Amino acid sequence: MKETPTHYYCNLVGGIQTKNKLQEQFSCFLRGMEGELYQAKELDKIKEYIIEKAKELNEEYPRCKPLSVTFTQYSDNNRHHLCGFEFDNFILMPAYLIKL
Incomplete structure:
Protein backbone atom coordinates (compact mmCIF):
# COMPACT_ATOMS: atom_id res chain seq x y z
CA MET A 1 0.00 0.00 0.00
CA LYS A 2 1.15 3.54 -0.73
CA GLU A 3 2.32 5.68 2.19
CA THR A 4 0.82 9.03 1.23
CA PRO A 5 -2.51 9.41 -0.56
CA THR A 6 -2.58 11.54 -3.69
CA HIS A 7 -6.32 12.23 -3.43
CA TYR A 8 -9.29 11.95 -1.06
CA TYR A 9 -12.62 10.43 -1.98
CA CYS A 10 -15.87 11.57 -0.31
CA ASN A 11 -17.71 8.51 0.98
CA LEU A 12 -21.18 8.81 2.51
CA VAL A 13 -22.42 5.61 4.15
CA GLY A 14 -25.83 4.82 5.59
CA GLY A 15 -27.86 7.63 7.01
CA ILE A 16 -31.00 7.80 9.07
CA GLN A 17 -33.98 10.13 9.17
CA THR A 18 -33.02 13.67 10.12
CA LYS A 19 -34.92 15.46 12.90
CA ASN A 20 -35.14 19.04 11.61
CA LYS A 21 -34.53 21.35 8.63
CA LEU A 22 -30.95 22.11 9.68
CA GLN A 23 -29.97 18.45 9.77
CA GLU A 24 -31.87 17.82 6.54
CA GLN A 25 -30.05 20.62 4.70
CA PHE A 26 -26.62 19.55 5.96
CA SER A 27 -27.34 15.93 5.05
CA CYS A 28 -28.36 17.08 1.56
CA PHE A 29 -25.10 19.05 1.30
CA LEU A 30 -23.06 15.95 2.24
CA ARG A 31 -25.00 13.78 -0.25
CA GLY A 32 -24.04 16.29 -2.93
CA MET A 33 -20.36 15.68 -2.16
CA GLU A 34 -20.73 11.87 -2.30
CA GLY A 35 -18.31 10.37 -4.79
CA GLU A 36 -16.27 13.53 -5.36
CA LEU A 37 -12.49 13.28 -5.55
CA TYR A 38 -10.11 15.97 -4.27
CA GLN A 39 -6.33 16.35 -4.36
CA ALA A 40 -4.72 15.37 -1.06
CA LYS A 41 -2.96 18.73 -0.80
CA GLU A 42 -6.43 20.33 -0.55
CA LEU A 43 -7.52 18.19 2.45
CA ASP A 44 -7.52 21.06 4.97
CA LYS A 45 -9.50 23.25 2.57
CA ILE A 46 -12.10 20.51 2.07
CA LYS A 47 -12.52 20.05 5.82
CA GLU A 48 -12.82 23.80 6.37
CA TYR A 61 -31.76 27.85 11.02
CA PRO A 62 -31.25 29.50 14.45
CA ARG A 63 -34.24 27.75 16.04
CA CYS A 64 -32.68 24.29 15.52
CA LYS A 65 -30.03 22.80 17.79
CA PRO A 66 -26.76 23.98 16.17
CA LEU A 67 -24.42 21.55 14.45
CA SER A 68 -20.96 21.22 15.94
CA VAL A 69 -18.93 19.22 13.43
CA THR A 70 -15.25 18.32 13.38
CA PHE A 71 -13.05 15.77 11.66
CA THR A 72 -11.24 12.96 13.45
CA GLN A 73 -8.66 10.49 12.23
CA TYR A 74 -9.14 7.31 14.31
CA SER A 75 -6.07 5.38 13.19
CA ASP A 76 -3.13 5.51 10.84
CA ASN A 77 -5.22 4.57 7.79
CA ASN A 78 -5.55 8.23 6.64
CA ARG A 79 -9.36 8.16 6.85
CA HIS A 80 -10.92 11.36 8.15
CA HIS A 81 -14.35 10.90 9.77
CA LEU A 82 -16.88 13.70 10.21
CA CYS A 83 -17.92 13.83 13.88
CA GLY A 84 -20.81 15.64 15.52
CA PHE A 85 -23.38 14.70 12.88
CA GLU A 86 -24.80 11.28 13.65
CA PHE A 87 -27.35 11.13 10.82
CA ASP A 88 -24.85 10.32 8.11
CA ASN A 89 -21.47 8.61 8.19
CA PHE A 90 -19.23 10.86 6.07
CA ILE A 91 -15.60 9.81 5.53
CA LEU A 92 -12.81 11.35 3.49
CA MET A 93 -11.14 8.18 2.19
CA PRO A 94 -7.55 8.09 0.93
CA ALA A 95 -7.15 7.44 -2.79
CA TYR A 96 -4.08 6.88 -4.93
CA LEU A 97 -3.44 7.91 -8.50
CA ILE A 98 -1.76 4.98 -10.21
CA LYS A 99 -0.09 5.55 -13.56
CA LEU A 100 0.17 2.49 -15.80
Missing part, protein backbone atom coordinates in the same frame (compact mmCIF):
# COMPACT_ATOMS: atom_id res chain seq x y z
CA TYR A 49 -15.37 24.07 3.55
CA ILE A 50 -17.59 21.44 5.21
CA ILE A 51 -17.25 23.00 8.67
CA GLU A 52 -18.04 26.47 7.29
CA LYS A 53 -21.13 25.10 5.56
CA ALA A 54 -22.35 23.74 8.92
CA LYS A 55 -21.78 27.17 10.50
CA GLU A 56 -23.63 28.87 7.64
CA LEU A 57 -26.59 26.53 8.04
CA ASN A 58 -26.57 27.08 11.82
CA GLU A 59 -27.12 30.78 11.16
CA GLU A 60 -29.82 30.08 8.58
Whole structure:
Protein backbone atom coordinates (compact mmCIF):
# COMPACT_ATOMS: atom_id res chain seq x y z
CA MET A 1 0.00 0.00 0.00
CA LYS A 2 1.15 3.54 -0.73
CA GLU A 3 2.32 5.68 2.19
CA THR A 4 0.82 9.03 1.23
CA PRO A 5 -2.51 9.41 -0.56
CA THR A 6 -2.58 11.54 -3.69
CA HIS A 7 -6.32 12.23 -3.43
CA TYR A 8 -9.29 11.95 -1.06
CA TYR A 9 -12.62 10.43 -1.98
CA CYS A 10 -15.87 11.57 -0.31
CA ASN A 11 -17.71 8.51 0.98
CA LEU A 12 -21.18 8.81 2.51
CA VAL A 13 -22.42 5.61 4.15
CA GLY A 14 -25.83 4.82 5.59
CA GLY A 15 -27.86 7.63 7.01
CA ILE A 16 -31.00 7.80 9.07
CA GLN A 17 -33.98 10.13 9.17
CA THR A 18 -33.02 13.67 10.12
CA LYS A 19 -34.92 15.46 12.90
CA ASN A 20 -35.14 19.04 11.61
CA LYS A 21 -34.53 21.35 8.63
CA LEU A 22 -30.95 22.11 9.68
CA GLN A 23 -29.97 18.45 9.77
CA GLU A 24 -31.87 17.82 6.54
CA GLN A 25 -30.05 20.62 4.70
CA PHE A 26 -26.62 19.55 5.96
CA SER A 27 -27.34 15.93 5.05
CA CYS A 28 -28.36 17.08 1.56
CA PHE A 29 -25.10 19.05 1.30
CA LEU A 30 -23.06 15.95 2.24
CA ARG A 31 -25.00 13.78 -0.25
CA GLY A 32 -24.04 16.29 -2.93
CA MET A 33 -20.36 15.68 -2.16
CA GLU A 34 -20.73 11.87 -2.30
CA GLY A 35 -18.31 10.37 -4.79
CA GLU A 36 -16.27 13.53 -5.36
CA LEU A 37 -12.49 13.28 -5.55
CA TYR A 38 -10.11 15.97 -4.27
CA GLN A 39 -6.33 16.35 -4.36
CA ALA A 40 -4.72 15.37 -1.06
CA LYS A 41 -2.96 18.73 -0.80
CA GLU A 42 -6.43 20.33 -0.55
CA LEU A 43 -7.52 18.19 2.45
CA ASP A 44 -7.52 21.06 4.97
CA LYS A 45 -9.50 23.25 2.57
CA ILE A 46 -12.10 20.51 2.07
CA LYS A 47 -12.52 20.05 5.82
CA GLU A 48 -12.82 23.80 6.37
CA TYR A 49 -15.37 24.07 3.55
CA ILE A 50 -17.59 21.44 5.21
CA ILE A 51 -17.25 23.00 8.67
CA GLU A 52 -18.04 26.47 7.29
CA LYS A 53 -21.13 25.10 5.56
CA ALA A 54 -22.35 23.74 8.92
CA LYS A 55 -21.78 27.17 10.50
CA GLU A 56 -23.63 28.87 7.64
CA LEU A 57 -26.59 26.53 8.04
CA ASN A 58 -26.57 27.08 11.82
CA GLU A 59 -27.12 30.78 11.16
CA GLU A 60 -29.82 30.08 8.58
CA TYR A 61 -31.76 27.85 11.02
CA PRO A 62 -31.25 29.50 14.45
CA ARG A 63 -34.24 27.75 16.04
CA CYS A 64 -32.68 24.29 15.52
CA LYS A 65 -30.03 22.80 17.79
CA PRO A 66 -26.76 23.98 16.17
CA LEU A 67 -24.42 21.55 14.45
CA SER A 68 -20.96 21.22 15.94
CA VAL A 69 -18.93 19.22 13.43
CA THR A 70 -15.25 18.32 13.38
CA PHE A 71 -13.05 15.77 11.66
CA THR A 72 -11.24 12.96 13.45
CA GLN A 73 -8.66 10.49 12.23
CA TYR A 74 -9.14 7.31 14.31
CA SER A 75 -6.07 5.38 13.19
CA ASP A 76 -3.13 5.51 10.84
CA ASN A 77 -5.22 4.57 7.79
CA ASN A 78 -5.55 8.23 6.64
CA ARG A 79 -9.36 8.16 6.85
CA HIS A 80 -10.92 11.36 8.15
CA HIS A 81 -14.35 10.90 9.77
CA LEU A 82 -16.88 13.70 10.21
CA CYS A 83 -17.92 13.83 13.88
CA GLY A 84 -20.81 15.64 15.52
CA PHE A 85 -23.38 14.70 12.88
CA GLU A 86 -24.80 11.28 13.65
CA PHE A 87 -27.35 11.13 10.82
CA ASP A 88 -24.85 10.32 8.11
CA ASN A 89 -21.47 8.61 8.19
CA PHE A 90 -19.23 10.86 6.07
CA ILE A 91 -15.60 9.81 5.53
CA LEU A 92 -12.81 11.35 3.49
CA MET A 93 -11.14 8.18 2.19
CA PRO A 94 -7.55 8.09 0.93
CA ALA A 95 -7.15 7.44 -2.79
CA TYR A 96 -4.08 6.88 -4.93
CA LEU A 97 -3.44 7.91 -8.50
CA ILE A 98 -1.76 4.98 -10.21
CA LYS A 99 -0.09 5.55 -13.56
CA LEU A 100 0.17 2.49 -15.80
